[in-house]
Amino acid sequence: MNYFEKVITSCEYVAQNSKYVKINEQEIENFVNNFEIRQMPHWLSSNPFGLLDFKISDIVEILMILGSIDCSFWGEPKWTLTTKDGKKVDGAFALIYALVNLKKEKGKLDFEQITFEEFKTYLTGNIEIPLLEERYEVVKEVSRIINKKMNGNFYEFIKEVTKDEDLFKIIVDYFPSFQDTRTYKGQTIYFYKLAQLVVSDILHIREIKENIKVDYSHLVGCADYKIPQSLRGIHILEYAKELANLVDKKIEIKENSIYEVEIRANMMIALKKLKEKLNNNSITSIELNDILWSLGQDKTKNFSPYHRTRTMSY
Numbered sequence: 633m634n635y636f637e638k639v640i641t642s643c644e645y646v647a648q649n650s651k652y653v654k655i656n657e658q659e660i661e662n663f664v665n666n667f668e669i670r671q672m673p674h675w676l677s678s679n680p681f682g683l684l685d686f687k688i689s690d691i692v693e694i695l696m697i698l699g700s701i702d703c704s705f706w707g708e709p710k711w712t713l714t715t716k717d718g719k720k721v722d723g724a725f726a727l728i729y730a731l732v733n734l735k736k737e738k739g740k741l742d743f744e745q746i747t748f749e750e751f752k753t754y755l756t757g758n759i760e761i762p763l764l765e766e767r768y769e770v771v772k773e774v775s776r777i778i779n780k781k782m783n784g785n786f787y788e789f790i791k792e793v794t795k796d797e798d799l800f801k802i803i804v805d806y807f808p809s810f811q812d813t814r815t816y817k818g819q820t821i822y823f824y825k826l827a828q829l830v831v832s833d834i835l836h837i838r839e840i841k842e843n844i845k846v847d848y849s850h851l852v853g854c855a856d857y858k859i860p861q862s863l864r865g866i867h868i869l870e871y872a873k874e875l876a877n878l879v880d881k882k883i884e885i886k887e888n889s890i891y892e893v894e895i896r897a898n899m900m901i902a903l904k905k906l907k908e909k910l911n912n913n914s915i916t917s918i919e920l921n922d923i924l925w926s927l928g929q930d931k932t933k934n935f936s937p938y939h940r941t942r943t944m945s946y
Contacts, residue, residue, distance in 0.1 A: 635800060635824065636852050640904060642821040643855075646897030649817060652875040653894040655902050659867040664909040672923055674836040680725055681715075681732045688841045689787035692834055694731050696786050697741050699830025700774045700809055701767040702727060703946050706857070706938075711761045730754055743771040744779055766944050770809045777806055794838070795847045796831050803827045812945045816893045823855045823896055825946045832918050851918040853903040855896035856946040857938040858928035859921065865928070865935030868902050869895075879939045887943040895939055 633641065647655065676683065676695075683691060705711055705723040713726040721729050734754055735741055743751070751768045755761045782789040793799045803810050810827040813820050828851050835846040853859070863869040871879060875891050885891045903924070907917050928935065 634797065635804060635822070636797070636850055638822045639824060639852050639900065642819065643823075643897040643900040645819055646816050646821055646893055647901040650894045650898060652872040652891055653898040654870045654872075655898055655905065656868055656870055657905075660902070660905050660909055663866060663868060664906065667910065669910070669912055669915055672919065672926065674833075674840070675922065675926075676833060676837055677840055681729050683728060683732055684837070684841060686735065688838065689785065689791075690735060691837055691841065692787040692790075693741055693785075694728075694735055695830060695833050695837065696778075697743070697771055697774060698724070698727055698731055699826055699833060700770050700807070701944075702826060702829065703944055704762050704942055706940055707759070707762055709759060711757050711759055713755075713757045726757065727755075742775050742779065742784070744775040746772065762942060763944060770944065773809060774807060781806060790834075794835070794844060796835060796850045799834065800824075800827055800831045800851075803830060809944070814888050814893045814896075816890065816897070821893055821897060823900070823945065825854045825856055828852070828918070829854050848918055849916045851916070851921075853900050853917055853921040854925075854946070855900050856925075857941070859903070859924045860895050860899045861935050861938035862924045862928040863899060863902050865933055868906075869898055871895075876936075880936055882937055882940055884940045884942065887941050887945070889941075892939070892941050 679685070683694065686694070702724050710722045711726065712720050712722040713729055714720055715729060731741065748765070748768050751771070752760075752764060755764070755767075761767065778784060778786050778789075790799060790802060793802065804824060804827050810824065810830075812823045812825050812827065814823070815821070832848055832851055835848045838844060839846045860869055864871065878885060878891065903917060903921060907915075907920055910920070927933065928938070
C-alpha cells in the first residue's frame with residue numbers, strides 16, 4: 633500500500649466510525665449536478681511578491697521552506713505583516729512575503745545556523761506568529777537535512793522528479809516534520825497535508841516556469857481547516873450539535889482529539905466521493921481540493937467558522 637492509499641484507507645475507517653461528523657450523500661449529488669468543470673489557475677500563478685521572478689531553483693527553495701511551516705495562522709488578531717508599500721498581508725501570503733524578502737537579502741535560505749532571535753526578527757508582525765519556536769526548529773531541521781543529505785540544494789536533488797508519488801516519497805522519507813498522522817480508536821490515521829501541498833506547489837510551479845510535463849494526479853487532498861469549512865457550508869459535511877457548538881463559538885479543538893480527526897478524515901472522504909461522482913479525468917483531486925479551498929476564501933458565502941486547532945500539521 634503506497635502513501636496515498638494509506639491516507640484514503642485510514643480516513644475511510646474514520647468516516648465509517650464517526651460520531652460527530654457525517655457526509656451527506658444527497659448534497660454530494662446536488663453539488664456534482666451543478667458543478668461546472670473549469671480550469672482554475674494555481675494559487676501561486678499570480679506571482680505573489682515577485683516569487684516567480686526568481687529562477688526555478690530559488691523558487692523551489694522558497695517553496696520547500698514555506699511548505700514546512702505553512703500552518704496554523706488563525707488567531708484574534710491574526711498574525712499580519714505590513715509590506716513595503718503599506719499593504720497588510722496575513723497567513724501563507726505573509727509568510728511568502730517574508731521568505732521572498734529574506735531570499736533577496738540573504739541569497740540563500742539556509743536556516744541551519746540561524747539563532748532563534750534572528751528567526752523571530754524575520755517574522756515580526758503585529759503579534760508574534762503562533763508556534764514560533766516550533767517553526768524555528770522545523771526550518772533548522774529542513775536546512776540541516778538539505779545540507780547534509782542533498783548537498784545543500786533541494787532543487788538539484790529533485791530536478792529529475794516530475795511525478796507526485798516520487799516527490800512525495802522524498803519529502804516524507806527525508807523530512808520528519810512532514811509526518812502528519814493521528815490516532816483514532818487505536819488506528820493510525822494518515823493525512824500528510826503539508827507534504828501534499830508542497831508537492832503540488834512545486835510541481836505546478838515547475839510546470840508553469842519550466843514548461844515541463846508533470847504528474848500531480850495521485851495527490852488525494854489537503855486536510856486543513858478551510859476545506860471542511862467549505863464542505864460544511866455547502867452542507868456536504870454535517871457536524872453533531874456538540875461539535876457544531878464548539879466550532880461556531882471558535883473554541884479551540886485539541887490536536888488528535890476525536891473531533892479534529894473526524895473533521896479532517898471526513899473531509900478527505902467527501903473529496904474522494906466528489907471526485908468519483910464527477911467521473912471526469914479533466915480535473916484531479918488536488919485541483920478539486922483547490923476549488924473548495926477557494927470557495928472558503930469567498931467572504932460573500934457567510935459560511936460558519938472553521939474549526940480551530942493549534943497544530944504544525946495545517
